[in-house]
Amino acid sequence: MADDLGDEWWTQGDNLGVSEVEEDTQPLTEEQPIKSTSKKRKSDKQIQEEDTQPLTEEQSNKSTSKKRKGEKNIQDGTKKKKKTAKKECFITEERSEEKGDKESNKNKKRRKKKKTITDVLTSSEPVPGSPADLMSLLKNHFSLTRSVIEQEDLTLKDSCFLSSNDLTHSLSSYLKEVCPKWAKIQKQHTQAQSVVLLIVCGSALRTIDLIKQLIAFKGQAKVLKLFAKHIKVDDQIKSLSKGVTHIAVGTPGRIAALLEKEGLTVQGLRYLVLDWNYRDQKFRRMVDIPEVKEDLLKMMDRGLIQSCREGTFKIGLF
Incomplete structure (x- = not known):
């Protein structure tokens, strides 16, 4: 076989291997890179075309449905x-x-x-006042400001009091009971700036009402009203100093002011009557009104308690 192929067989085989290797190692020609770049450009163009191509109906529907789902979730x-x-x-x-x-x-x-005072008083039956009521009022008030020894000076014995009204008497009938010798007593009274009978009530209207009720009792006695409404203290002091006054009816505030200014004295006083049981339109007594109660306690502290302890006059609760 070698003879048939000849001597050129070996040389051809060498040439063939060299040529194949050379072909593999040879650099690309100008045509080849152009072809590769064109392929790349084609791929880029395809991507751009895919991006720029309009979405199909299914794709657009899917995207809108996704958007709507997101919006619905939000x-x-x-x-x-x-x-x-x-x-x-x-x-x-x-x-x-x-x-x-x-x-x-x-x-x-x-x-x-x-509950108001009116609620309590309307729900309960009226009870006549007693000397114990006045004593408890004095103790409760002065116990906060005075010592035990000073409080003993405020105590009043039973002999210092007249019989109290049992809610059956009028003013005239009550005074006739506690002052049976009134005609003789009023004739013996000759001192100015003093009265024999002093009646204390809660208001000016009540003062006028009580003066009207005195007609059956007073006789020839001179009566003076002592309250602050439209009447000055100095005018009342002048009227007390001018002549003899037997009976005075007034409010505790004005009486306390007259006692403080010495326009009214307790030298000729024999009876001190407190309008204790009377109730106004709101069913309040004199001691149920805070302002009147304070004035009453001030009035009693202006020498009235001490004079009553000495026995110069007696206290009655009407």
């Missing part, structure tokens, strides 16, 4: 947040309403507990 989340916020607001409102109801109920209970 809306559902906001709605849930709003619902929770409304629930929280409703709960807070209910709690605040409950608190307000509780506070209003507490206030109503407090208001129910607080």
Whole structure:
């Protein structure tokens, strides 16, 4: 076989291997890179065309449905947040309403507990005053400002009091009972700036009413009204100093002012009558009105308690 192929067989084989290797190692020609770049450009163009190509109906529907789902999820989340916020607001409102109801109920209970003087007096039957009532009033007032020894000077014995009204007497009938020798006593009274009978009441209108009730009792006695309404203290001092006055009817505030200024004295005083049981339109007694009660205690502290302890006059509760 070698002879048939000849000697050129070996040389051809070498040439063939060299040529194949050379072909593999040879650099690309100008045509080859152009072809590769064109392929790249084609691929870029295809990508751009795919990007720029309009979406199909299915793709657009899918994208819009996705967007709508996202929007619905956002809306559902906001709605849930709003619902929770409304629930929280409703709960807070209910709690605040409950608190307000509780506070209003507490206030109503407090208001129910607080009863006025008129409620107490209308619900209870009137009870006539007694010397013990006046003594308890004096002790309760002066116990806060005076020592135990000083409080003993305020105590009044039973002999210092006249018989009290049992709610059956008028003023004239009561005075006739406690002052049986009135005609003789009034003739013996000759001192100025003093009275024999001093009647203390709660208001100016009550003063005028009591003076009218004295007609059946007073006889020839001179009566003077002592209250602050439209009458000055100096004018009352002048009228007391001019002549003899047998009976004076007035309010505790004005009487205390006259005793302080010495326009009225207790030298000729024989009877001190307190309008204790009378009730006004609101069913209040004289001692149930705070201002009048304070004036009454001031009046009693202007030497009346001491003079009564000495036995110069007696106290009656009408």
